[in-house]
Amino acid sequence: MRDREDDLTPNERAWLRFLRDVSDDSDPRPTLRRVQLLRRLCVPKRS
Numbered sequence: 630m631r632d633r634e635d636d637l638t639p640n641e642r643a644w645l646r647f648l649r650d651v652s653d654d655s656d657p658r659p660t661l662r663r664v665q666l667l668r669r670l671c672v673p674k675r676s
Contacts, residue, residue: 637645657663
């Protein structure tokens, strides 16, 4: 399912724009390693 732009906060939209700008609008292919790293970044840290 694809997120609609309305479902994103202004901060999330800004991050997506930033990522698209620095990647020159190229989308790297999702690899297992990249997905794992992204999941690690998105999980709240345990205290």
